[in-house]
Amino acid sequence: xxxxxxxxxxxxxxxxxxxxxxxxxxxxxxxxxxxxxxxxxxxxxxxxxxxxxxxxxxxxxxxxxxxxxxxxxxxxxxxxxxxxxxxxxxxxxxxxxxxxxxxxxxxxxxxxxxxxxxxxxxxxxxxxxxxxxxxxxxxxxxxxxxxxxxxxxxxxxxxxxxxxxxxxxxxxxxxxxxxxxxxxxxxxxxxxxxxxxxxxxxxxxxxxxxxxxxxxxxxxxxxxxxxxxxxxxxxxxxxxxxxxxxxxxxxxxxxxxxxxxxxxxxxxxxxxxxxxxxxxxxxxxxxxxxxxxxxxxxxxx
Numbered sequence: 001x002x003x004x005x006x007x008x009x010x011x012x013x014x015x016x017x018x019x020x021x022x023x024x025x026x027x028x029x030x031x032x033x034x035x036x037x038x039x040x041x042x043x044x045x046x047x048x049x050x051x052x053x054x055x056x057x058x059x060x061x062x063x064x065x066x067x068x069x070x071x072x073x074x075x076x077x078x079x080x081x082x083x084x085x086x087x088x089x090x091x092x093x094x095x096x097x098x099x100x101x102x103x104x105x106x107x108x109x110x111x112x113x114x115x116x117x118x119x120x121x122x123x124x125x126x127x128x129x130x131x132x133x134x135x136x137x138x139x140x141x142x143x144x145x146x147x148x149x150x151x152x153x154x155x156x157x158x159x160x161x162x163x164x165x166x167x168x169x170x171x172x173x174x175x176x177x178x179x180x181x182x183x184x185x186x187x188x189x190x191x192x193x194x195x196x197x198x199x200x201x202x203x204x205x206x207x208x209x210x211x212x213x214x215x216x217x218x219x220x221x222x223x224x225x226x227x228x229x230x231x232x233x234x235x236x237x238x239x240x241x242x243x244x245x246x247x248x249x250x251x252x253x254x255x256x257x258x259x260x261x262x263x264x265x266x267x268x269x270x271x272x273x274x275x276x277x278x279x280x281x282x283x284x285x286x287x288x289x290x291x292x293x294x295x296x297x298x299x300x301x
Contacts, residue, residue, distance in 0.1 A: 011267065011270075011276070014029070015029070019134065019152040019155050019156070020152050022134055022135070022152070026131075026134050027068075027071050027131075030067060030071070030127075030131035030134075031064050031067055031068065033127070033131075033273050033277070034060070034063045034064055034067045034123055034124065034127045034128070034131070035060040035061070035063065035064050036060075036264070036266055036272070036273045037063075037122075037123040037127065037263075037272070037273040037274050037277075038059050038060035038062075038063040038064075038119050038120075038123040038124065039056060039057070039059075039060045039264075040263040040264040040272045040273060040274050041115075041118070041119045041122065041123055041263065041274060042055060042056040042059050042060070042115070042116070042119050043056055043263075043264075044254065044255075044258050044260060044263060045111070045112070045115030045116070045119070045258075047258055047259075047260070048111060048258065049108075049109060049111050049112040049115060050107065051102065051105045051106065051107050051108035051109070051112050052108075052112050052115065052116070054101075054105075055098065055101065055102070055105075055112070055116055058098070058101070059094075059098060059116055059119050059120060060123075062090075062094035062097070062098065062120060062124060063094075063119070063120060063123045063124035063127070063128075064124075065090050065094070066087060066090050066091050066094060066120070066124035066125055066128050067124060067127060067128035067131055068128075069083055069086045069087040069090050069128070070087050070125075070128030070129050070131065070132045071128070071131065071132055071135065072086070073086075073087055073132065074132035074133075074134075074135035074136065075132075075135045087125070087128065091120065091124065091125050094120050094124065095116075095117055095120055098116045098117075098120070099113060099116075102116065122281070123274075126281060126285045127281060129284075129285065129288045130280070130281055130284035130285055130288060132288070133154050133155060133158075133284055133287065133288055133291075134152065134154075134155060136154060136291060153212045153213065153214055154214070154287065154291075156208065156212050157205065157208050157209060157212050157214055158240065158280060158283055158284055158287055159280065160204050160205070160208040161201045161204060161205045161208070161237055161240050161241055161244060161283065162244050162279050162280050162283060164197075164200040164201050164203075164204035164205075164241075165197040165198070165200060165201035165241045165244045165245065165279075166197065166244065166248075166279065167200070168193075168196045168197045168199070168200030168201075169189070169193040169194055169196055169197030169200075169245065170193065172192060172193050172196035172197075173188070173189060173190040173192060173193020173194075173196070174193075176190075176192045176193075176196075177189075177190025177191075177192045177193050178190065178192060179191040179192065181193070181194050182249055182252075184256075185249055185252045185253050185256060186248075186249060186252045189249075194245055197241060197244070197245060198238055198241045198242060198245075200241070201237055201238065201240065201241025201244065202234050202235075202237045202238040202241060203234075203237075204237070205233065205234065205236070205237020205238075205240065205241070206230060206233050206234050206237060209233045209237070214233075215229060215230075215233060217229075236290065239286060239290075240283045240286060240287060241283075243279075243282050243283040243285075243286040244279040244280075244282065244283045245279075246282060247278050247279040247280075247281060247282025247283060248278055248279050248282075250278070250282065251263075251274060251275070251278035251279075262275050263275050
């Protein structure tokens with residue numbers, strides 16, 4: 001427990017300034033996390049696929065390039081579409097090169113191909129866009145919702161939902177849990193705990209949306225509109241809270257399938273990057289897609 005607390009304190013000491021400062025400092029942290037996460041996942045697949053011995057070190061580099069282009073796509077508003085094109089291009093190129101290598105690798109199997117593709121999707125493409133949340137710009141046309149998502153505000157909002165969901169699900173599940181949620185994947189999780197986590201995530205999400213100024217009502221906004229927006233944010237927070245729990249179950253499924261306790265040990269007492277950030281990655285991906293939907297469909301940006 002002491003080791004876990006010390007590691008947690010060190011993580012906070014590094015990540016909070018990184019999120020607050022943003023810029024290159026946060027990008028470097030993000031690239032390192034992507035590289036380590038890719039290695040952890042490839043190392044897991046390597047346990048049942050010896051042909052992945054070299055790919056464990058190649059795929060993380062590919063993932064880093066995908067993350068880098070996602071960063072440029074988020075920060076360069078003028079050439080945004082061009083960099084999104086390069087994100088997709090780098091992703092396809094990484095898969096193509098990886099498949100070529102595996103085809104000519106002795107005793108490689110379909111398992112090796114699928115493992116490599118999943119790593120590039122999860123630790124490259126998805127992590128790249130989640131990391132780029134840090135660089136999202138305010139939606140200028142929005143009068144009262146998502147009009148200040150820039151910088152660490154969105155990350156703080158997401159982290160609050162992750163923390164409240166996990167905490168409520170854990171403690172409520174221990175006290176009142178009677179029905180198993182997914183006994184073959186995670187025997188300790190209960191339906192009651194999952195529901196408590198959803199409610200906590202939804203409520204905390206609304207509170208933090210105001211606290212971090214993601215919702216900012218102007219004087220001309222009517223009472224009915226305010227209620228509608230609060231309900232909207234509550235439903236969004238519920239969706240993100242559900243994503244937190246799904247992300248955790250996905251990670252648990254992978255670890256149980258490959259008979260490992262943790263993805264890695266880079267964080268003593270916490271495991272690896274994927275152990276620590278699995279829920280945030282999944283919820284962050286949903287949040288990123290949602291914001292893009294608001295921009296492209298609702299506002300027409």
